[in-house]
Amino acid sequence: MGERSGRSWRRSLDYYPESQLICLEADSIIRQQTHGQRSLNDFCRRFHGGESGPPKVVPYTFDDVVRTLSEVAPEVAQYDWAKLLRERVEATSTHAPLGGIERGGWKLVYNDKPNSFTHAEEELAHFTSFSYSLGFSVGEDGKLGDVIVESPAYLSGIGPGMKLVAVNGRKFTPGVLRAALKWAQGSDQPIELLVENAQFFKTYSVAYHDGERNPHLERVPDQPDILEDILKPLSH
Numbered sequence: 001m002g003e004r005s006g007r008s009w010r011r012s013l014d015y016y017p018e019s020q021l022i023c024l025e026a027d028s029i030i031r032q033q034t035h036g037q038r039s040l041n042d043f044c045r046r047f048h049g050g051e052s053g054p055p056k057v058v059p060y061t062f063d064d065v066v067r068t069l070s071e072v073a074p075e076v077a078q079y080d081w082a083k084l085l086r087e088r089v090e091a092t093s094t095h096a097p098l099g100g101i102e103r104g105g106w107k108l109v110y111n112d113k114p115n116s117f118t119h120a121e122e123e124l125a126h127f128t129s130f131s132y133s134l135g136f137s138v139g140e141d142g143k144l145g146d147v148i149v150e151s152p153a154y155l156s157g158i159g160p161g162m163k164l165v166a167v168n169g170r171k172f173t174p175g176v177l178r179a180a181l182k183w184a185q186g187s188d189q190p191i192e193l194l195v196e197n198a199q200f201f202k203t204y205s206v207a208y209h210d211g212e213r214n215p216h217l218e219r220v221p222d223q224p225d226i227l228e229d230i231l232k233p234l235s236h
Contacts, residue, residue, distance in 0.1 A: 017096075022088045024100030026069065028226050029084075032103055034073045036229065043072045104227030105220050112212040128174040132213040133181060134191075134206060138164055142172050144195075152208040158195060165201065166194035178212060185211045 027040035047068045050058065062085070069081040088097050098108060110132060118129055127145060129137045135151020136144050142164040147154050164172045167180045168191060180191050190205040219225070 018088075021097045021100055022085075024230070025084075025088070025097060025103065026081075026100075027230055028100045028103035029079065030069075030073055031226050031229065033079060038073045039230070041234065043069055046072060101217065101227065104230065105223040105225045106217045106227050107220055109216055109218045110213040111216065113214060113216065115214040115216060118214065128177075130177065130181075130212075132215060133210065134177075134208055136160075138172075138174075138177075152206050153193075153204075156193075156204045156206045158193065158204050158206075159197075161197075163196040164193060165196050168192050169194075181208075181211050184209050 023040060026043070030038050030040060030043070047060075047065070062082075066081045066085065070079070101108060122128055127137050127139045131137055131146075131148060131151075133152075135148040135153040136158065137146060138144050144158065144160055144162050144164060147158055147160045164177075166172055167176050168183075170176050184191050187209070190207045193204045193206060195202055195204055
């Protein structure tokens with residue numbers, strides 16, 4: 001079924017982007033609590049900094065991380081860093097840790113506008129993503145990449161490795177599928193997808209009526225833009 005199949009279910013290597021979001025949340029908290037006087041950079045200098053000399057292995061514990069976070073801003077040392085880190089690292093959630101984005105003055109929204117990062121990835125890899133609507137990505141030849149578990153396409157019976165041939169009776173192109181998504185918003189009829197699977201053809205009815213959905217960050221106007229400050233280059 002291909003190396004891309006099941007990636008959304010396995011969430012392989014998700015600890016990399018999620019750890020970045022956890023660090024972003026810690027940075028936002030420090031900046032918010034200290035009114036911009038301290039940041040995660042101060043934690044990094046204190047935690048990773050050391051004496052000069054040859055390299056050596058310096059082990060650390062969970063408590064060392066918590067203690068150093070508290071030392072970065074002693075005036076807000078009452079913040080429960082241990083509770084936050086245990087919730088983010090040891091517990092599970094239905095969504096990504098978005099605290100850093102939300103504390104940073106932004107929010108995650110979905111709309112029909114193209115996502116510039118996804119568009120660049122599509123151009124490079126020659127596929128089109130409908131991951132946040134129907135629940136799959138599809139190549140220029142119609143071959144389906146990953147199909148997200150519990151998505152509308154998945155629930156209709158469509159799986160990765162199949163080939164999308166036609167949409168509502170029309171030969172598949174990304175434009176035809178986008179037009180079908182728009183049509184379905186004003187209709188109670190399902191989108192009909194003709195799919196080839198190992199030389200067998202079958203039409204799947206996908207009950208989806210919410211149109212195209214792409215993720216974007218949207219500014220919250222009545223909150224300070226901490227995220228912009230975080231993204232500024234460090235001065236030397």
